[in-house]
Amino acid sequence: MSGRPGLPAPAPIAERVRALEEALAEKELIPEGFLEKRAAQAEENFDARNGARVVARAWVDPAFRARLLADGGPAAAELGFRAANSDTLVVVENSDTVHNAIVCTQCSCTAWSVIGLPPDWYKSPAYRARLVREPRALLREMGLDLPEHVALRVWDTSGETRYMVLPQRPAGTEGWSEERLAALVTREALIGVARVTLPV
Amino acid sequence: MDGIHDLGGMSGFGAVEIERDEPRFHEPWEARAFALNTLGIRQLGAYNVHEYRHAVERMDPADYLTASYYERWFTAVATLLVEKGIVALAELEARAGGRFPLSRPAAQVKPSGVAPRSSPRFRDGERVRVRDVHPAGHTRAPRYVRGKTGTVVRVSRPFELPDQAGHALPARLETTYHVEFAAGELWSEAAEPRASVVVDLWESYLEPAR
Numbered sequence: 001m002s003g004r005p006g007l008p009a010p011a012p013i014a015e016r017v018r019a020l021e022e023a024l025a026e027k028e029l030i031p032e033g034f035l036e037k038r039a040a041q042a043e044e045n046f047d048a049r050n051g052a053r054v055v056a057r058a059w060v061d062p063a064f065r066a067r068l069l070a071d072g073g074p075a076a077a078e079l080g081f082r083a084a085n086s087d088t089l090v091v092v093e094n095s096d097t098v099h100n101a102i103v104c105t106q107c108s109c110t111a112w113s114v115i116g117l118p119p120d121w122y123k124s125p126a127y128r129a130r131l132v133r134e135p136r137a138l139l140r141e142m143g144l145d146l147p148e149h150v151a152l153r154v155w156d157t158s159g160e161t162r163y164m165v166l167p168q169r170p171a172g173t174e175g176w177s178e179e180r181l182a183a184l185v186t187r188e189a190l191i192g193v194a195r196v197t198l199p200v
Numbered sequence: 201m202d203g204i205h206d207l208g209g210m211s212g213f214g215a216v217e218i219e220r221d222e223p224r225f226h227e228p229w230e231a232r233a234f235a236l237n238t239l240g241i242r243q244l245g246a247y248n249v250h251e252y253r254h255a256v257e258r259m260d261p262a263d264y265l266t267a268s269y270y271e272r273w274f275t276a277v278a279t280l281l282v283e284k285g286i287v288a289l290a291e292l293e294a295r296a297g298g299r300f301p302l303s304r305p306a307a308q309v310k311p312s313g314v315a316p317r318s319s320p321r322f323r324d325g326e327r328v329r330v331r332d333v334h335p336a337g338h339t340r341a342p343r344y345v346r347g348k349t350g351t352v353v354r355v356s357r358p359f360e361l362p363d364q365a366g367h368a369l370p371a372r373l374e375t376t377y378h379v380e381f382a383a384g385e386l387w388s389e390a391a392e393p394r395a396s397v398v399v400d401l402w403e404s405y406l407e408p409a410r
Contacts, residue, residue, distance in 0.1 A: 001267045001301060004260070011298030013271050017229040019295035020236065020278050023287045029244060038235035043224055088357055090378070105208030105342055107253055108269060117234075119222050123269040126213035132344065133209045136392045142216060152395040156208065158340050159376045159400030160359045188218070 042117060048187035050081045051114035051164055054091075055190070056182035059169045069093060072164065081113045083162065089114070092155060093166040094192070099150050100165050101139065101192030103131040104157035111162035115190050122191065132156060142193050165192040172198055201307065202334055202343060204261035209344040209387070225270075233274035240277050247280045250366035254338035255279045258303035279303040307336035309367040312404075319358070319403060320375040326352045327409035328379060330401065338366030341405040345397075349409045350381035353398060361402055374403045 001010050010016070024030050054076050058065040068075035072089030076082075083089060089111055092100040104110070108123040121127055130138045135152045139145075146152065155163045167189045173181060188194035207213075225231040240246045247255075255276035256264075264272060279302040281287050293300045322328055332347035333339075340362045358373040365371035380398045383391035 001263045001271060004262050008299050010301050011293075011296035013268075013274065014227065014229040015296045015298070016278070016292070016300055017232050017236070017274055019292050019300070020274075020281070020287065021232060022295055023291050024236075024239070024281075027287075029286070030239060031243065034239060034243060035232055035235040038238045039225075039231035042231070042234060046224070090354070090356075103208075105344075106205050106340065107256065117224055118269075119219070120269070121216050121218045124213075124216055125207055125210075125265065127216045129207040129210040129213050130216070132397045133211075133387055133390070134392060135395055138216065142218065148393070150394070152392070153380070154395070154397045155378075156342065156397055156399045158342055159356070159402065161356055161376065161378070161400050 046112040046116045048114075048116045048185075048190055049182070050076075050079075050116075051111070051187075051190040052182040052185035053079055053178070054081065054114055054164070055166060055185045055196075056178040058091075058166055059181055060178055065166075068166070076114055083111065083113050088161045089164060090155075090161050091164050091166050092153070092192075094168050096168075097150060098153060099146055099192065100153050100155060100163075101131060101135060102155045102157065102163045102165060103128060105129070105132055106158060109157040109162065110191075111164050114164050115187060119187060139193060144194055164190055167192075167196045170196050170198055201257060201336055201338070203257045204259075204264045205257040206343050208342045229274075230270040233270045233277065237273060237277045240281060244286065246284045246286055247368070248365055250338060250360070250362045250371075251280060251368055252276050253362070254306065254366040255303050257338065258306060260301070260304060263301055275301060275303060306338075306367060309335075309337035309363070309369065311369045312361070312364055312372070320355050320377075321403055322352050322355070322377060322406060322408075324352055324355055328352060328377070328406045329409045330379075330405055331407055335363060337363060339363050339405075341401060342399065344386055345379075345381060345399050345401075348381055348385050350379040350385065350399075352377050353380045354378040356400065359402070361404065363402075363404075377401050377403065377406065379406070 072091040073087050105128045108118045110118045189196045329349045330345045356376045358375050360371035361374050383395035
């Protein structure tokens, strides 16, 4: 917040957060260690490396891939990734003819358990405003130039369903282990603003 | 409400910048603000996630656009804890040593009198139109699809209707639908070729396409 005409600047945000925390603590409304535990949980559990493992499993195990596409929540839970903020996970698969990308135009929802807490670019007004209107132009700006014949499907996370993109497996990875494949998959690929590529 | 949060399709925001190796939280206060919301919802039971989302939407538009994500998050948490009488704004201002901006008050929303109809009302592949309504309170029907016609691509699960839950009213469960809109239907001459948007919509947002 940068302040508004006629009003003094707000107290610094760190001071405001401290003030609320102190007010609640004085009323004994914060159990010992509650905030630390929740923040640590976010650091440990909400991670795109989880989604990368789900993708790698889907690439090597056709039966798992089928379960994942049929109902993403239970399939991700097989690998230990249980939904934190919604139990409905829909996995959308990229192909030679269709490319999927995810946005949340009204806030910044993501599937925390597999994609992690949303990165700043995903939360930016520019991304939220533009992806639904000019997806091809925006993805090109972000470094993903899709061939004209590829249809682009944008998923707006406006309800309680959460989405994850199943990217295409890059050529030249035949016989790779799941672990090695998972290391290729980025958060950006899980959201659909990048392809999975081999390291240069 | 037709608020600043409903950004889909707006122009003028410029480029999207990706930060390499972005940390989960940039400042220690962000992690505290994140956890304070969990405290408010789960530990104190002071409000629900729909009220939280609506409290973000109720920020003054100028504040909304100039606040960072976790500053918006925190402003909503503080607003709800003040509105629910758990802390007083004067105390927060005194402790913070300065102005402590909160969101604007919510509109008065009446409990819905509509009885749940036999559900799901629509089926896979059916053409539906989003009702062109402008509620004063919380809703999750983005402006850019209101009045537009699309195709149901998935009959999803029932969830609490945010328009009621966002105002702490008893919320009925309603089937949600993933509805695909062709870019041309949404953006007419400005549409890109071979593009579509799928939006997740509650049943009462929809009517049969004529």
